[in-house]
Amino acid sequence: MEIRNKRVVLTGAAGGMGRILAAELKKKGAILALVDANAKALNEVSGGLEGSYPVAGDLSSAEGCRKAAEACQEVLGGIDLLINLAGISSFTAYEDENPDKVELMMRVNLLAPMWLARAILPSMLAQNSGRIVNVGSIFGSIGFAYFTTYSATKFGLRGFSEALRRELADTKIKVTYIAPRAVKTPMNSDVIMKMGEATKMNMDAPEDVVRKIIAAINSDRKDIYFGFPEALFVRINVMFPRLVDKALAAQNRIARKFAKNEA
Ligand SMILES: NC(=O)c1ccc[n+]([C@@H]2O[C@H](COP(=O)([O-])OP(=O)(O)OC[C@H]3O[C@@H](n4cnc5c(N)ncnc54)[C@H](OP(=O)(O)O)[C@@H]3O)[C@@H](O)[C@H]2O)c1
Numbered sequence: 001m002e003i004r005n006k007r008v009v010l011t012g013a014a015g016g017m018g019r020i021l022a023a024e025l026k027k028k029g030a031i032l033a034l035v036d037a038n039a040k041a042l043n044e045v046s047g048g049l050e051g052s053y054p055v056a057g058d059l060s061s062a063e064g065c066r067k068a069a070e071a072c073q074e075v076l077g078g079i080d081l082l083i084n085l086a087g088i089s090s091f092t093a094y095e096d097e098n099p100d101k102v103e104l105m106m107r108v109n110l111l112a113p114m115w116l117a118r119a120i121l122p123s124m125l126a127q128n129s130g131r132i133v134n135v136g137s138i139f140g141s142i143g144f145a146y147f148t149t150y151s152a153t154k155f156g157l158r159g160f161s162e163a164l165r166r167e168l169a170d171t172k173i174k175v176t177y178i179a180p181r182a183v184k185t186p187m188n189s190d191v192i193m194k195m196g197e198a199t200k201m202n203m204d205a206p207e208d209v210v211r212k213i214i215a216a217i218n219s220d221r222k223d224i225y226f227g228f229p230e231a232l233f234v235r236i237n238v239m240f241p242r243l244v245d246k247a248l249a250a251q252n253r254i255a256r257k258f259a260k261n262e263a
Pocket of ligand 1: 011012013014035037038058059060084085086088108135137138180181182184185188
């Protein structure tokens with residue numbers, strides 16, 4: 001998809017990747033509605049990008065998503081590209097996971113992209129063009145210990161993206177699922193960064209990931225998994241999950257100490 005002059009809704013626009021992606025989309029000539037729960041940070045980002053519209057809103061409810069979608073439609077006068085980037089994470093042993101956090105993560109990471117797509121799809125179908133981009137994770141294909149809730153939400157998002165893409169195959173509306181590996185953004189707390197170092201987890205710079213997201217949109221990718229060997233592991237996990245169990249076992253034991261605050 002050529003980005004120039006496209007009317008784009010970007011969620012999570014005030015986040016670590018979001019603010020860089022917003023700036024890159026702007027450089028490429030997009031007309032932007034930027035959505036985020038953090039109104040102050042959002043206004044800063046939007047203030048630096050002339051002609052972009054800040055739409056502050058909490059996407060953790062159907063009503064919040066409906067309102068945000070409506071506001072974006074209104075300021076843009078139609079939507080060509082929806083990028084579902086907003087997300088939250090949790091790194092903990094599942095026995096310690098807060099049940100409310102489980103629900104919130106399902107809402108923000110899975111249900112919000114579904115609600116927003118549901119709100120915007122009819123107008124895309126009516127104009128007979130559009131693209132929905134869902135940003136998942138490598139953890140949406142490889143269930144990752146101590147990111148158990150997060151993995152579940154991203155597995156759901158991948159399934160939603162695949163099903164919707166197939167459902168829309170005979171239309172001009174396209175769906176892209178994007179799966180980065182770990183990225184150096186505020187989403188990853190100090191303890192995650194330390195665990196990442198101890199387990200030699202690969203972490204990408206957000207600028208590099210954003211470049212790849214733009215390239216995936218430009219080249220009409222159906223899905224894309226970033227990084228080696230992670231992208232290969234995604235395939236091995238489908239065919240030979242026991243191999244991946246074994247490959248991750250030692251790393252998981254180290255991660256447990258961090259997740260339980262014993263490191
Ligand atoms: N960072 C990684 O390692 C990594 C790896 C793979 C995939 N991803 C995915 O990439 C996406 C962007 O991640 P990031 O690293 O840029 O994270 P980030 O820096 O934490 O940014 C996420 C943004 O989403 C916003 N947000 C959270 N809950 C919201 C809600 N209920 N309504 C509206 N906005 C909300 C946050 O606002 P607040 O600041 O107010 O919470 C924040 O501005 C996420 O979907 C994430 O799962 C990240």
